[in-house]
Amino acid sequence: MSRESAGKKKERAGRIFEQLREEYPEARVALDHGNPYELTVATILSAQCTDKRVNQVTPELFRRFPDPEALAEARLEEVEELVHSTGFFRNKARNLIGMAERVVERHAGEIPRSMEELVRLPGVGRKTANVILGNAFGIDEGVVVDTHVKRLSRRLGFTRNDDPVKVERDLMRLFERERWTLLAHLFIWHGRAVCAARKPKCEACVVAAWCPSSRV
DNA sequence: ATCCCGAGGG
DNA sequence: CCCTCTGGAT
Structure with missing residues (x-):
């Protein structure tokens, strides 16, 4: 398998982001809170x-x-x-x-x-x-890397790292700062609904066409 | 690297 | 039963 160029990867990342944003317009923190x-x-x-x-x-x-x-x-x-x-x-x-x-x-x-x-x-x-x-506070300081974000980032070929700090660094290089906070929500939403840890529903995935791990 | 720890799904 | 769920501290 030939290595994807940095430019191609960034373009692919952008398309995936747009597609997920369209699919999960309601993506936000799911933790109930008032302050x-x-x-x-x-x-x-x-x-x-x-x-x-x-x-x-x-x-x-x-x-x-x-x-x-x-x-x-x-x-x-x-x-x-x-x-x-x-x-x-x-x-x-x-x-x-x-x-x-x-x-x-x-x-x-x-x-x-x-x-x-x-x-x-x-x-x-x-x-x-x-x-x-x-x-x-609305500050895009970094990317939230939890179990979902790490799993999807690896499956999508955005990182090969296992260390959350390195995964975060790779994502920060790949996406615009203004997208960092929303990016995590989109990955978490998609990770829960479709790209699950155990039985990922690749047949129902809207970004399967750009995913190197897709079985479809 | 290991511990903390409960609950639900497959 | 084993795996997973928005990890952190030692």
């Missing part, structure tokens, strides 16, 4: 868990702890109980309270708007920080 604080909490909970399940526990969580000040004073056991069904509940509960404490003490109760400050919050890594920056 940056709520999105931060929901995104911390979303690790290795479906957004659907996160949305089942956050209403009660937000009612009990409507802001960082309240969450910082929460009883660990109560938070553990509320987030139990999302998995990793001990880590997540401890991180949520620790996040809130730091936001109150170092950021006057406001979720910070920079990558550097965000990743210093307990439970917040680069992926979570990118979700907050892109979707709560």
Whole structure:
């Protein structure tokens, strides 16, 4: 198999982006939230868990702890109980309270708007920080690379890397900055509906014609 | 590299 | 049973 030129790959990437944008005009964060604080909490909970399940526990969580000040004073056991069904509940509960404490003490109760400050919050890594920056603040700082984005990027031939940071770098070189936040949503939407981890529905895929992994 | 951890699908 | 789900900290 001959190696695709950089120009051809970029052109192919553009066509795939347009096609997916047309297919999923509603693509956006699926985590229910009303402000940056709520999105931060929901995104911390979303690790290795479906957004659907996160949305089942956050209403009660937000009612009990409507802001960082309240969450910082929460009883660990109560938070553990509320987030139990999302998995990793001990880590997540401890991180949520620790996040809130730091936001109150170092950021006057406001979720910070920079990558550097965000990743210093307990439970917040680069992926979570990118979700907050892109979707709560409208800042295209990077590309959210989760399990879906990584899988589709590899299948589409946009990266050969396994390390999320390298996958992100490859995507940032391939797509315009203004597209970074939407790109992740399109990949996640398509990954859930069609390009699933287990049984990808290549016969129903609207970008199969440009996909080197397509079986159709 | 390994641990944290629950729930649903195939 | 095994795999997967918007990962992060050690």
